[in-house]
Amino acid sequence: MKKKFPLTRYYNWLIYSVINPKLNEILMKYARGRMADIGCGIKPYKDMASKIVSEHIGIDHADTFHAKTNVDLIGTVYNIPTADESFDTILCTDVLEHVEEPGAAIAEALRILKKGGYGIYTVPFYWHLHEEPRDFFRYTKYGLRYLFEKNGFEVVEIIALSGFWVTFGQQMAYYLTQFRNESRIHPLHWLLPPIIVLIEAIAFLLGKIDRSENFTIEYLIVVKRN
Numbered sequence: 530m531k532k533k534f535p536l537t538r539y540y541n542w543l544i545y546s547v548i549n550p551k552l553n554e555i556l557m558k559y560a561r562g563r564m565a566d567i568g569c570g571i572k573p574y575k576d577m578a579s580k581i582v583s584e585h586i587g588i589d590h591a592d593t594f595h596a597k598t599n600v601d602l603i604g605t606v607y608n609i610p611t612a613d614e615s616f617d618t619i620l621c622t623d624v625l626e627h628v629e630e631p632g633a634a635i636a637e638a639l640r641i642l643k644k645g646g647y648g649i650y651t652v653p654f655y656w657h658l659h660e661e662p663r664d665f666f667r668y669t670k671y672g673l674r675y676l677f678e679k680n681g682f683e684v685v686e687i688i689a690l691s692g693f694w695v696t697f698g699q700q701m702a703y704y705l706t707q708f709r710n711e712s713r714i715h716p717l718h719w720l721l722p723p724i725i726v727l728i729e730a731i732a733f734l735l736g737k738i739d740r741s742e743n744f745t746i747e748y749l750i751v752v753k754r755n
Contacts, residue, residue, distance in 0.1 A: 535573045539722050540706045543699045543729040544746060547690045548651060549577070552622075555686075558583050559647040559751055562617030567606060568624035569604035572599035572627070578676055582618060594660060615641050619648035623747075626653055627663045635680040639754055646683065648752040652716060655696045655746050657703055673750050682752035689742035696746040698732020 537545055552574070560581050568570060570586030578585045588609055590600045597603075605611045606628055619638050628634045638648055652668045668676075670687045677684050702725045709721045 530663060532576060535571060540702045540725050540729075541664075541699070542726075543694070543702065543733055546647070547695055548735060548747065550748070551690060552651065552687060553577055555649055555688075555749060555751060556620075556656040559649060559685075560618045560620070561645075562586055563611070564618040564620055565611075565616040565638075565641060567609070567619060567634075568627070569599060570594075574620065575599065585673070586616070597660075607637055609637055611641055613640055614643045617643055617646045619646070619650075621648065622651045622700065623649065625668065626661060626666045629665055631666065632680050635677060635682065639681045640720040642754045644754055645660065646754050647685070648754070650750045650752070651690075651747055653747050654749065655700065655744065657669070657700060668748065670748055671739055672747060677750070677752045681754070683755055684750065685753050686749075686751040689745035690749055691740040691744075691746045692736055692741040693744040694735035694739050696734045696744050698729050698736075699746060701732075702729050 534545055534549060539698065556578060558580065562582060563584045564578060564582040566574070566585060566587045569589050570588045570593065572585070575585055584718050585748055587599045588604055589597070590602045590605045591603050593600070600730050602610055607630070621638065625631045625634065636672045642648060652673065653670065654667055658666065667752065670689070673687060674684050705725050708717060710717045712718060
């Protein structure tokens, strides 16, 4: 039986339906050897990566919102406690929006990556405020290219992960979720989940037709240290 992705809930499966297949494809193509998962949280991609890399090192800061069960190194994006060129691959998913100085974080990732190694990042474009107050930025593909090239990386690929309908459907799902009453005797507790799932399902199907990249919910970016 296929394992459920650890971050999936009834209100957010749509976003992972577009991120995870593409991320798996990109990991298969570029990842190898010893991988640093920067801002790993609960290390949700450990099962995906275990088939590809030889070692998956989770890195997160001491005040992370998440449990530290899967954190192997305590550090910050600006100061990772490891030697230069320690890793063959960098993975960093939905972290750069929470970083005050993204250029400095990218430069630190470059430091710990071996020459010829790849960095794989996901970053939001259209997304609501989350993990406040540590939510600072949203990124266009032009801003991403500028940031990574300015800090020493070669940009290999920038991939828009959705069109309008997936972006709209996922944001609508999050919007409606805030009205779900926690009391089990309140009708919205039971009525909203199936409505939200239906909206996501319709958006998923429409997303197969519409690929308007100007409305992407996220970008996946692959960079290389030369």
